[in-house]
Amino acid sequence: MRHSISVPPTNYCIILSTFDPYLVLPNHGPDINVLPEVSSISWPYPNRPNFTRTTTGEKFDVKLSEGQYASLTRLLREFQRVMISINLQSDWFICAGSLLGSWRHHNMIPWDDDIDVCVDVQYREILNSVLRKLPWDYSTVSQRENDKLFFKPLDENATVNSLTIGSFRTPHRWSWPFLDIFYYQRNESNSELILFSKKHDIKEVFPLIYRPLGNHWYPTPRSPVLVLQKYYNGNVCFSSGYKHSLERSTRSETVECESLLNRHPFVRRCPSSVNHNRNDGLQLCDEHLVDGNGKSVHKIQTLVHLNDKDSLKFTVRNDKFQCP
Template structure:
């Protein structure tokens, strides 16, 4: 398209003035004409003048560049105008204005005319305007006061709930520390703690957000020592059936028909030989069997504000049973003591949850491992941990 043809097209378009159209159509037509004039001003001769080396070398390339630029410019301007119309609700405003004007066509009331006294005219006009503004402001003020009252009540309720949650969390941490102190009376080399078989500590430093129980694994030879330590806590009850895992829970929780109440801690016991340990519960023996070299010596890792003993070769222990890159919801609800609907179980890549939940990221350094707990790019805290047993210096 030549500059002359562009100019002729613009002139022809300008001659086609919209008649008997609404203001929105008039505005749209005017902006369309303005856009075409802007595009037509980007003449090919200007490109040829300022980009002379390219024009001499390959005039067709320059011409295609010019055409592409003008098309993109036209597209961007159109998009910006449409966005402006949408944000400012121009079509509704102008349609309302058309309606107001149309409704006044048959109005026989005489329009206001100045009296000749500027002060009097100004006073009469301003009084009516100010009265309307006052009424509007009073209405806005009333609405704001109502909103402030609702907001104040909502904030007070939220503060009350947060205080209650804080007390619950503080109480839980305090009770967990009591349990931890009681459990430390058992020899450290005989006690191994797993939270969902160690996943909570390794992956989150806290409860897995989509889980609802805690598992502890204790040497079977320490059953009586564990029983004495836990039964010495007056606010808790230990349920110890002979063939399955024990359950440890608060006395303040109302029980249903079962001899225990959720939330509780499941206490499993392991057997051992010279090379391995395993879960003594028959249904878990093959699933939870680990090399002693991967478990001992135990390392202390952060969990819920305290340090808990965990295996020294955690990746191998975890990969024995789980895929550490996958996050999976539980197949069992401990609160209701029943299996979940198989269709409700979800498995996703853990990395897809990094921006929603706290995860632990590790960086091995010369003499320690830096563990960083983050939600997305937000660092919650960092802590130093011992080197895993498989990388310790000799």
């Protein structure tokens, strides 16, 4: 099932003369044969917590078991597959805490417990129509301003362990883990979009750029820093005031991110080793995921906005690490 999508106005669309694998196209997914390899590189947290139906632990501990994390990433992969199939790959992006996680950790925020995506609201009806036709093991729920994609809940008497993939019942109509689907709206002139009640210049968001979230690539806004700074304090780390696995409020906490350097790796951006002249305000960058000892867990070459590359917002610098 495919839908024709109108070409965006050229007032914010940057046309390149050659194919760029980092730029998101409507009906193509990330070209894993051209983009840097992220599925087989080193990643932190080889031993995740032994959780099953919920999560526990301290505020800034790793929140998800292996199975819970795999459940969320599988939901996100399926969502991306759907968006490609209906030619809407360039009309959605990871957002909110998930965008912050990609920018600061190359993955979900370690202490987060859901994934957030944002979609153009004009396609909400089309999207929900397709999601409702997914195989029986997927389910959706629509709320006033957002939707959720999750697995049909496992039986409460089912035998589960920390590797189990699936969603578990909550006190509400949906199950957890789930994908939270939010919506943005363009203004009439296509010069701005409204997301979470905040206005963004369209050039802050489009054209979308692929970034890593775990071992795969997903659409993100053109300037993550300009988008994130309207919602978050760029110099601190905070734990959510909500526990999705139980669907209840909890006490939030804010700390200096530097205090977490010995507990979680953070991304450090360095000049790229590849010369690549561009005229679109974007630049290749070598992003190192740096552990508490100042060692690079892995390096991923990304494409970033010039204003974001050297920004100290949402960046935690470990003094033990020096760019090569």
